[in-house]
Amino acid sequence: MGLSSIDAKEMDYRSLSSSEHQQPPYMHKVGLPPKQNLFDEFKTTVKETLFSDDPLRPFKDQPRSRKFILGLQAVFPILEWGKSYNVSKFRGDVIAGLTIASLCIPQDIGYAKLANLAPQYGLYSSFVPPLVYSFMGSSRDIAIGPVAVVSLLLGSLLSSEIDPTTNPIEYRRLAFTATFFAGITQATLGILRLGFLIDFLSHAAIVGFMGGAAITIALQQLKGFLGIKKFTKETDIISVMKSVCRSAQHGWNWPTILIGAIFLTLLLFVKYAGKKHKKLFWIPAIAPLISVILSTFLVYITHAEKQGVEIVRHIEKGINPPSVKEIYFTGDYLLKGLRIGIVAGMIALTEAVAIGRSFAAKKDYQLDGNKEMVALGTMNVVGSMTSCYVTTGSFSRSAVNYMAGCQTAVSNIVMSIVVVLTLLFITPLFEYTPNAILSAIIISAVIGLVDYEATILIWKIDKFDFVACMGAFFGVVFASVEIGLIIAVSISFAKILLQVTRPRTALLGKIPRTNVYRNIQQYPEATQVPGVLIVRVDSAIYFSNSNYMRERILRWLTDEDEQLESVNQPKIQFLIVDMSPVTDIDTSGIHAFEELHRSLHKREVQLVLSNPGRVVIDKLHASDFVNQIGEDKIFLTVGDAVLTCSAKSPAEVV
Known part of the structure; x- marks a missing residue:
């Protein structure tokens, strides 16, 4: 052979x-290769780092009038996709908008309490920012509003500077100041095309931070769930459990516990059913609002507030009052607001970009990260001037928005309209809403942030990533949200340094x-x-x-x-x-x-x-x-x- x-x-x-x-x-x-002078080499590097997508390409060889139109479309994407908008898309957006509105109203009231703000500020934050984003955002699926993690982070950072109970006006002003600088931070990153900076916070660190924040948020709800009047201001698990044990000696409020337990069980059951049967997604979406209505009616007819059941009481009626004059542009609180705003803005930005990218991948369209940052920043700057606090994309609401068949950002406009109608006509009806139901809604919402499947996968793939994940998780749970965030960032940078130096x-x-x-x-x-x-x-x-x-x-x-x-x-x-x-x-x-x-x-x-x-x-x-x-x-x-x-x-x- x-x-x-x-x-x-x-x-x-x-x-x-x-x-x-x-x-x-x-x-x-x-x-x-042919020699390249220093200027050409620097220009190539800068272009690849900041302008790899060549944003000026559509403007080349175009008449001046066309360039003007393209410029407007670049700033306001609604002018581009709005040309092909039709009745069929509007029908899908209306259904999705109504669905996420039913979910966001009870959540907004609860999340405002996490931020130590009056309930109406949560509703305000689901009116103006979503409208701004609808015109400037490039994501078709993201639902804008307050979120649990950012609300907790903001409440924790603000309360370390001003006591919200003794100085509510200064506290609110600092919240608006932090929101203003959060928006400035986000918009600046987008304008300067520095969005790659948020990628330094690794996926593993985000998973751990979100999981720890979810546990912390759930523990904070024990105050409303158990009817505890004197509760610790600390967020770590040890302080919270000590506070719970001490309050047990004086007795918990059993009618409050009964209300919370019944509706939490109901919410978790319908959430499980919605995951098992995708066509029933609308049931867990409207379940929080139905729970609020039923529990409010129950408290009203039984006068359970006389038995010690804590209720929401008064919610300010009317749309957002202006708050430009309340922002600190001078004085001692300016730098504090700047520091808090940068931290809250970066976390909000990370969450929004992650949500936008995931849904864009599902629907196979491109998401311009820098445009997203400018849109998110602009809506928070405008929000700070209209009595809103930091808003971003919500995991739970965006998922519901996607499953409800949203087609464009018009679903956010529909949601905003429902929220403003609520502010104008319905807020007095929430007076007898028990705090226990808000705690149950928040607990059921944040449970999904504990992604144990992702944690197991991280352990299998990369042990160092797992250390970053657990470091962020335990930092939030046993210390504070700020400490957990610092640990997450530190371990992420340590991994980069280790890989670069070794x-x-x-x-x-x-x-x-x-x-x-x-x-x-x-x-x-x-x-x-x-x-x-x-x-x-x-x-x-x-x-x-x-x-x-x-x-x-x-x-x-x-x-x-x-x-x-x-x-x-x-x-x-x-x-x-x-x-x-x-x-x-x-x-x-x-x-x-x-x-x-x-x-x-x-x-x-x-x-x-x-x-x-x-x-x-x-x-x-x-x-x-x-x-x-x-x-x-x-x-x-x-x-x-x-x-x-x-x-x-x-x-x-x-």
């Missing part, structure tokens, strides 16, 4: 490398019957080439990791020489560094290679490079490092490098 083409190539390869006098066949040289390296070996070289730990059948050590660096080489990279390669070489010496085999003569994954190198990295070259020269080992990229080879030439090692020591592939090294060495390729 004749030899296969692979066997023939292998025999030819062996015969070629067995003779030290035989020259290797013609090989392609690593190309040197890049992965690997020893490569030849896959049998191929000319392919792979990691010998991943491919046990891969064999090392006698007299040649092949190392791959899996990272860009910068000042932060260059010394580690040099020391790690020398350790590989030392260990290999010791093993060869123990079996009376000749030492390594060639060190091949596979630079395929090396995307960039700085002066410290080149200096590390120069030191590596000198160290190898003392050991009588030749340094060989394989497949450096365009940026890397350009810098190697500019630093004159190529002349130091010789142009004949840089190859297009590892196979070419091994073939040449083997031709110069008496050792045979296995």
